[in-house]
Amino acid sequence: MKTFIRFFLLISIPIFIAVIVGFTIIQKNVISETKQQLVKDTKQKWLIVKDDFASVSGKNYLVYNKYAEISDKTNLRFTLIDKNGNVILDSTVVYEKIDLLDNHADRPEIKEALKTGNGTVIRYSKTLNKKLFYYAGKLPNGNILRIAYPFSYIKMLEKSITMQMTAVFTVLLVTIIIIVALLAQKLSLPIQRLNYIAENVEKGKTNIHFPKFRDPQMAKIAALIYKIFQAMLNKQNTLKAEQEKLEHIFSVMDEGILLTDTNNRVIHINESFKTLFDTDVEMGDNLLESLNDAELIDFFDEILQNDTVNRAQFPFRERIFEVYVNTMNDQKLVILHDVTDRIKYQLFKAELTGNISHELKTPISMIMNYAETLMINDDLDDKTRKKFLKTIYSSTDRLNELINDIVELHKLESLGENFEISEPVDLSGLKENMQMLYANVEDKDISFHFDNTKVNFFSEHLQSVITNLIDNAIKYSDGRRIGVTVHKKNSQLHITVDDEGPKIAEGDKKRIFERFYTCSKSRNKEKSGTGLGLSIVKHIVELYEGVIKLKTNEWGGNSFHIIMQEKSTESKN
Ligand SMILES: Nc1ncnc2c1ncn2[C@@H]1O[C@H](COP(=O)(O)OP(=O)(O)OP(=O)(O)O)[C@@H](O)[C@H]1O
Ligand SMILES: [Mg+2]
Structure with missing residues (x-):
C-alpha cells in the first residue's frame, strides 16, 4: 500500500501542478483573448453606428431615442462628446438631463481618443455609478463617439469561461487521477511483491510463496x-x-564455559558452569548483577577484568580453577576448569613419596645394620643373634604393613567417587569374619554387636574400616574391653568402636586422620604403626559421604563413631 501511495503521489503531484498551471495560463489567455475580441467587437459596433452620429453636432432627439432603445435592450451605452469634452448625447441618461452632465474631457478614454483616434479603458462611471468598459473613437467632425459595456457583462463572461474551463479540467483531472491510480497500481505491484519476498527473507521465514x-x-x-x-x-x-x-x-564438557559481551552480559553459559558455581544465571543476564554471592562476584570481577588469561589458577573458596580468558570481537570467552582434585592429587603424591621414603628409611636401615652386624661378627652368641634376627623380622613386618597400607590407599585414590557395588554386604557374615579374625587376640575382650541385615557397601571397605579401628584399639588401649557395634538406621550405617583408653589427647584428635601421623606417646611404643590406618578409614568414609566422630565413652576411653550413607543400588555413573 505504501509503495502504491508513493507511486501515486509521485506521478499525480507533477500532473496536478501542471494541470493547475495550465489551467491558470489558459484561463488568463482565454479571458484576455475574449477581452480583445470584445474590443474588436465594440470597434465593429462603433464603425456600424458611427454614421448615425457623424452628422450630429448638437442635441438630437431622434438619434437619442433610437439609441436609448438599443441601450435598453443591449445594456450598451452610447455617448457623443464634442472635442471640448461636453456631452452632446448619452443613451442611458434622460434626454432633458443630458445638459447637466459633467465635462468628459478628463476621462482617460476621451483623452486617449482625442490624442490617438481611439481609446479603451475599464473604469468606474460616476454618471451610472457602476464599472464600465469604454471604447471611444474620433468621428470625422472631431467629436468623440463612445460605446460602453457594463463591466458586470465582462465579469459574467469571465465567470462563464472559468466555469466551463473548470468543468473541463475537473473531468480531465479525474480522468488523470484514475489513469495515474491504475498506473501506480501496475507499477507498484511487482515492487510490493518484491518487498513481500524481501520482508519474509528478513524475518527468516523458510516457506515463502514466490508470486x-x-x-x-x-x-x-x-x-x-x-x-x-x-x-x-x-x-x-x-x-x-x-x-x-x-x-x-x-x-x-566438565569445564564451565561462559561467553559475555563487553558489558558482562551473558551470551552463552553451559550447564557445568551453573553446577560448578551453583548459580541460575541465564543467557541475556548481566553476570555480575545476577550473582548474589559477594565472594563469587569478586571472583568473576577479577577474572573478567582480564582480556586474556592463559591457564592461570584462580582460587575460589576451597577450590582452585584453571582459567582461560580470550577476548575477540567484543566478546569474552571464559573457560573454568576445576583442578582442585588434580592439584590435591599432585600434592598428595609429592607428600606421599616424601613420607614413604622417610618411613621406609627406618626399617630398611634397621634391617641393613642388624644384617651387617650378623654378617661381620661370626662370634656372636645365639641369644644376641636371635635378638638381631627378631629385630630384622619385625622391621620386615613393618615394611610389609607399610606397603600393604600404601597399596590400599592407592586403590582408594584411584577408585574415585563413582563406583558400583555388585553385591550387598551381609552384616552377620561380616561379624563372623571379624570374630574369626580376632579369635586369637590375647588379653583383650572384644564384643561384636552387628545388625542382622544386608547393607549396600563394598565388603572390603567395611572390613578395612572396622579392622583398622579394632587394630588401633588393640594396639593403643591399655584396657581389656573393646566394643564393636554395627547398626543400620534408615539408609545410614553406624559403626562404633570403643576402648578403655587412654584417651587420645585433644591436640592429636584432629591430626590422627592425617597420613603418617602417629601420636607422640604411641610413637615410642613398640607396636606403633605407620600412621596410615585412620587416613584410609577417613578416605573410605568420605566415599560414602560420611562423618567420623571421636568422643569419650562411658568407660572413659575412646569411642570412634562413624556414620556412612549407604550407596544406592543403581550406579551413579
Ligand atoms: N584407639 C586409639 N587409642 C589411642 N591412640 C590411638 C587410637 N587409634 C589411633 N591412635 C593414635 O593415632 C595414630 C594414628 O593411627 P593410625 O591408625 O592412623 O596409624 P597407626 O595405627 O599408627 O598405623 P597403621 O594403622 O597404619 O598401622 C596412632 O599412631 C595412635 O597414636
Ligand atoms: Mg592403625
Missing part, C-alpha cells in the same frame, strides 16, 4: 533474491548445525 512476475526484469530480480535467500538459508542451516554441535560439546 509470479509479468515483467521479465522484475522476475529476474525476484529470482536473484530467491537465489540469495536459498544460499542464506543453506548457510543458516549449516551455522545452526554447527552451533548445535558446539552447544552439545559445551553441555557435556
Whole structure:
C-alpha cells in the first residue's frame, strides 16, 4: 500500500501542478483573448453606428431615442462628446438631463481618443455609478463617439469561461487521477511483491510463496533474491548445525564455559558452569548483577577484568580453577576448569613419596645394620643373634604393613567417587569374619554387636574400616574391653568402636586422620604403626559421604563413631 501511495503521489503531484498551471495560463489567455475580441467587437459596433452620429453636432432627439432603445435592450451605452469634452448625447441618461452632465474631457478614454483616434479603458462611471468598459473613437467632425459595456457583462463572461474551463479540467483531472491510480497500481505491484519476498527473507521465514512476475526484469530480480535467500538459508542451516554441535560439546564438557559481551552480559553459559558455581544465571543476564554471592562476584570481577588469561589458577573458596580468558570481537570467552582434585592429587603424591621414603628409611636401615652386624661378627652368641634376627623380622613386618597400607590407599585414590557395588554386604557374615579374625587376640575382650541385615557397601571397605579401628584399639588401649557395634538406621550405617583408653589427647584428635601421623606417646611404643590406618578409614568414609566422630565413652576411653550413607543400588555413573 505504501509503495502504491508513493507511486501515486509521485506521478499525480507533477500532473496536478501542471494541470493547475495550465489551467491558470489558459484561463488568463482565454479571458484576455475574449477581452480583445470584445474590443474588436465594440470597434465593429462603433464603425456600424458611427454614421448615425457623424452628422450630429448638437442635441438630437431622434438619434437619442433610437439609441436609448438599443441601450435598453443591449445594456450598451452610447455617448457623443464634442472635442471640448461636453456631452452632446448619452443613451442611458434622460434626454432633458443630458445638459447637466459633467465635462468628459478628463476621462482617460476621451483623452486617449482625442490624442490617438481611439481609446479603451475599464473604469468606474460616476454618471451610472457602476464599472464600465469604454471604447471611444474620433468621428470625422472631431467629436468623440463612445460605446460602453457594463463591466458586470465582462465579469459574467469571465465567470462563464472559468466555469466551463473548470468543468473541463475537473473531468480531465479525474480522468488523470484514475489513469495515474491504475498506473501506480501496475507499477507498484511487482515492487510490493518484491518487498513481500524481501520482508519474509528478513524475518527468516523458510516457506515463502514466490508470486509470479509479468515483467521479465522484475522476475529476474525476484529470482536473484530467491537465489540469495536459498544460499542464506543453506548457510543458516549449516551455522545452526554447527552451533548445535558446539552447544552439545559445551553441555557435556566438565569445564564451565561462559561467553559475555563487553558489558558482562551473558551470551552463552553451559550447564557445568551453573553446577560448578551453583548459580541460575541465564543467557541475556548481566553476570555480575545476577550473582548474589559477594565472594563469587569478586571472583568473576577479577577474572573478567582480564582480556586474556592463559591457564592461570584462580582460587575460589576451597577450590582452585584453571582459567582461560580470550577476548575477540567484543566478546569474552571464559573457560573454568576445576583442578582442585588434580592439584590435591599432585600434592598428595609429592607428600606421599616424601613420607614413604622417610618411613621406609627406618626399617630398611634397621634391617641393613642388624644384617651387617650378623654378617661381620661370626662370634656372636645365639641369644644376641636371635635378638638381631627378631629385630630384622619385625622391621620386615613393618615394611610389609607399610606397603600393604600404601597399596590400599592407592586403590582408594584411584577408585574415585563413582563406583558400583555388585553385591550387598551381609552384616552377620561380616561379624563372623571379624570374630574369626580376632579369635586369637590375647588379653583383650572384644564384643561384636552387628545388625542382622544386608547393607549396600563394598565388603572390603567395611572390613578395612572396622579392622583398622579394632587394630588401633588393640594396639593403643591399655584396657581389656573393646566394643564393636554395627547398626543400620534408615539408609545410614553406624559403626562404633570403643576402648578403655587412654584417651587420645585433644591436640592429636584432629591430626590422627592425617597420613603418617602417629601420636607422640604411641610413637615410642613398640607396636606403633605407620600412621596410615585412620587416613584410609577417613578416605573410605568420605566415599560414602560420611562423618567420623571421636568422643569419650562411658568407660572413659575412646569411642570412634562413624556414620556412612549407604550407596544406592543403581550406579551413579
Ligand atoms: N584407639 C586409639 N587409642 C589411642 N591412640 C590411638 C587410637 N587409634 C589411633 N591412635 C593414635 O593415632 C595414630 C594414628 O593411627 P593410625 O591408625 O592412623 O596409624 P597407626 O595405627 O599408627 O598405623 P597403621 O594403622 O597404619 O598401622 C596412632 O599412631 C595412635 O597414636
Ligand atoms: Mg592403625
